[in-house]
Amino acid sequence: MDGSGCPPPKVFTLKDINKVLETSALQIIDSIAEGFVAYSKGECVVAPVIHLGGDEQPLKGGGDCCIKCGFLNDDDFFVVKIAPGSFAGNAQLGIPTNTGLMLVFSSRTGMLECILLDEGILTELRTAACGAIAARLLGPKTVRKIGIVGTGIQARYQVDMLQHVTPCREVVLWGRNQQHIEAMKSDLEAKGVGWKVTTTKDMKELASSCNLIVTVTTAREALLKSEDIQPGTHITCVGADGNGKQELDPTIFSLADLVVADSKKQCTSFGEISHGIHAKTISENKVMEFGELIASPTLHRKGMDDDRITVLDSAGVAVQDVQIAKMVFQSLTSLPRSKL
Amino acid sequence: MDGSGCPPPKVFTLKDINKVLETSALQIIDSIAEGFVAYSKGECVVAPVIHLGGDEQPLKGGGDCCIKCGFLNDDDFFVVKIAPGSFAGNAQLGIPTNTGLMLVFSSRTGMLECILLDEGILTELRTAACGAIAARLLGPKTVRKIGIVGTGIQARYQVDMLQHVTPCREVVLWGRNQQHIEAMKSDLEAKGVGWKVTTTKDMKELASSCNLIVTVTTAREALLKSEDIQPGTHITCVGADGNGKQELDPTIFSLADLVVADSKKQCTSFGEISHGIHAKTISENKVMEFGELIASPTLHRKGMDDDRITVLDSAGVAVQDVQIAKMVFQSLTSLPRSKL
Numbered sequence: 001m002d003g004s005g006c007p008p009p010k011v012f013t014l015k016d017i018n019k020v021l022e023t024s025a026l027q028i029i030d031s032i033a034e035g036f037v038a039y040s041k042g043e044c045v046v047a048p049v050i051h052l053g054g055d056e057q058p059l060k061g062g063g064d065c066c067i068k069c070g071f072l073n074d075d076d077f078f079v080v081k082i083a084p085g086s087f088a089g090n091a092q093l094g095i096p097t098n099t100g101l102m103l104v105f106s107s108r109t110g111m112l113e114c115i116l117l118d119e120g121i122l123t124e125l126r127t128a129a130c131g132a133i134a135a136r137l138l139g140p141k142t143v144r145k146i147g148i149v150g151t152g153i154q155a156r157y158q159v160d161m162l163q164h165v166t167p168c169r170e171v172v173l174w175g176r177n178q179q180h181i182e183a184m185k186s187d188l189e190a191k192g193v194g195w196k197v198t199t200t201k202d203m204k205e206l207a208s209s210c211n212l213i214v215t216v217t218t219a220r221e222a223l224l225k226s227e228d229i230q231p232g233t234h235i236t237c238v239g240a241d242g243n244g245k246q247e248l249d250p251t252i253f254s255l256a257d258l259v260v261a262d263s264k265k266q267c268t269s270f271g272e273i274s275h276g277i278h279a280k281t282i283s284e285n286k287v288m289e290f291g292e293l294i295a296s297p298t299l300h301r302k303g304m305d306d307d308r309i310t311v312l313d314s315a316g317v318a319v320q321d322v323q324i325a326k327m328v329f330q331s332l333t334s335l336p337r338s339k340l
Numbered sequence: 341m342d343g344s345g346c347p348p349p350k351v352f353t354l355k356d357i358n359k360v361l362e363t364s365a366l367q368i369i370d371s372i373a374e375g376f377v378a379y380s381k382g383e384c385v386v387a388p389v390i391h392l393g394g395d396e397q398p399l400k401g402g403g404d405c406c407i408k409c410g411f412l413n414d415d416d417f418f419v420v421k422i423a424p425g426s427f428a429g430n431a432q433l434g435i436p437t438n439t440g441l442m443l444v445f446s447s448r449t450g451m452l453e454c455i456l457l458d459e460g461i462l463t464e465l466r467t468a469a470c471g472a473i474a475a476r477l478l479g480p481k482t483v484r485k486i487g488i489v490g491t492g493i494q495a496r497y498q499v500d501m502l503q504h505v506t507p508c509r510e511v512v513l514w515g516r517n518q519q520h521i522e523a524m525k526s527d528l529e530a531k532g533v534g535w536k537v538t539t540t541k542d543m544k545e546l547a548s549s550c551n552l553i554v555t556v557t558t559a560r561e562a563l564l565k566s567e568d569i570q571p572g573t574h575i576t577c578v579g580a581d582g583n584g585k586q587e588l589d590p591t592i593f594s595l596a597d598l599v600v601a602d603s604k605k606q607c608t609s610f611g612e613i614s615h616g617i618h619a620k621t622i623s624e625n626k627v628m629e630f631g632e633l634i635a636s637p638t639l640h641r642k643g644m645d646d647d648r649i650t651v652l653d654s655a656g657v658a659v660q661d662v663q664i665a666k667m668v669f670q671s672l673t674s675l676p677r678s679k680l
Contacts, residue, residue, distance in 0.1 A: 007435075008457065011351055045397040050387045052409060052418060057385040059411065059418060061448040067407060067420065069392060071399065078392060078399060080407065080422055082443065084450025095347075099450055101443075103422065108401040110424025110439055115455065117348065 040291025063087035147210030380631025403427035487550030
């Protein structure tokens with residue numbers, strides 16, 4: 001019983017993973033788009049999410065842990081993600097508040113193929129990839145300026161990913177805290193991508209100058225007002241990933257020509273769209289699912305500058321984790337050993 | 341974003357884990373008993389189990405994967421177990437049908453402390469430990485012979501664990517397949533523990549000579565008949581861990597003086613006890629939970645040879661995984677490096 005029958009799984013640290021990520025943004029974007037299509041076609045399995053911790057069953061450090069898993073039908077792999085988060089005391093210890101890992105298993109044998117000790121970075125990237133897919137398909141042909149609402153880590157990843165789908169390098173950054181705004185501005189400008197960042201605390205200013213907007217805050221009331229949105233604007237909302245969270249004035253949905261949910265089931269029960277349904281500014285049957293949009297090129301704005309206002313509401317779906325973990329695993333195992 | 345803040349988790353293979361296990365059977369038994377007590381007191385959190393695969397959402401290899409997790413209230417660690425199983429094609433490839441791993445996280449920081457690549461062995465042990473706890477508390481003072489019903493891997497682990505809680509070394513082994521019976525007999529006799537194994541295909545013979553019986557089959561109808569059970573016998577049933585599975589004639593519950601469930605909730609919805617409830621040979625309020633029994637020394641048979649017939653129905657509870665993973669992790673990290 002020495003386990004000699006089992007080949008040991010490969011264990012990759014964030015350092016290994018980062019080597020692959022440097023050059024594979026487009027692959028990530030494509031594989032996640034493919035995942036959304038499978039999700040909307042019902043061609044994948046996403047298990048109910050496990051939540052450990054939280055207010056009712058607290059963990060000692062006050063945080064929580066969320067476990068997501070799934071697979072694409074008839075695929076060679078299934079993926080389990082374990083994401084501990086919200087351990088507020090960690091900052092004092094110099095370790096991240098959110099961490100986590102992803103595990104890739106063979107669907108043929110059940111064997112653990114690899115452990116990706118990504119410390120939560122793949123979740124950031126798969127979330128940001130969603131914004132990039134939306135920008136690619138629904139962003140205006142001529143992006144005047146990119147409006148970023150929020151100054152956290154995910155806001156940075158959203159900007160990072162957008163460089164691959166639009167030539168626009170002008171960012172208008174909105175935040176509440178001047179120090180956070182300045183820190184993010186200098187982080188972006190230091191990336192060598194050519195970002196030109198102006199900052200503001202006035203949302204009207206952001207909305208009037210930007211026709212591609214990403215909201216990435218933990219807000220619990222509307223930040224972006226409908227009267228400020230310009231024709232031809234696309235808005236991606238990634239902040240409202242739980243009950244009570246909100247970033248958009250729900251009246252925006254009455255203006256919008258196209259409203260998309262990464263998961264209809266999820267976004268109609270919480271998230272921006274749920275506020276719209278509650279406010280009767282949109283009905284459920286007007287919401288299109290992201291995978292359906294991706295698979296319907298006639299609905300994309302690509303190559304046109306039309307006047308449509310479009311909104312993507314994204315709270316995150318496990319199929320994104322499945323796709324990014326598989327992609328990174330396959331890239332890492334095809335690398336020559338000397339590169340690791 | 342190089343993850344320098346996160347200390348890397350320790351990764352232990354089955355070879356490492358086996359070194360600890362050689363000497364720690366009693367510690368395992370004690371820690372799992374402690375887990376059951378916490379479970380029955382409601383002092384632990386066990387999340388709903390995730391099942392991937394199976395008939396409706398098949399994985400390519402036809403197997404499944406079960407994810408269990410939980411923690412003891414106010415404890416320093418939480419544990420996630422991922423157990424792929426039933427990959428029938430694996431035998432041909434020379435790899436195990438069931439595999440798996442356990443992950444130990446800090447409840448204070450959410451950081452992954454260690455990965456136990458146990459290949460499913462810790463699940464076998466924690467299940468066998470349950471039988472040992474039952475034998476210790478409910479087994480007769482003088483065990484005449486140990487009756488083992490079943491010839492699979494878990495049947496071997498049950499015998500292994502029993503050596504630590506009873507001096508009896510006589511085993512009567514029942515199986516359907518002569519080759520499997522012989523193989524298990526010679527495996528047990530080769531262990532150097534002094535097991536004397538007689539084999540039978542006649543359950544009456546087993547029941548009439550043994551006053552400590554463990555049933556460990558995948559049977560779907562009663563194997564053990566009530567008329568064959570001798571006074572003063574304890575029966576542990578570990579086979580009926582899912583819908584439709586059954587090893588005991590439900591009439592046994594009318595004879596039994598004490599009927600114990602590892603989890604009342606679980607065993608009354610499937611497992612032996614559910615068949616008894618259906619056959620009206622036991623009512624739910626007569627079922628005691630294992631943790632409650634463990635915490636009630638006056639109910640133990642220890643030190644006495646009474647005539648009571650007692651039954652433990654065990655389908656497995658995640659708190660067992662939590663306890664064994666923590667124990668192994670703590671033992672491994674307190675070992676000097678040279679021992680690994």
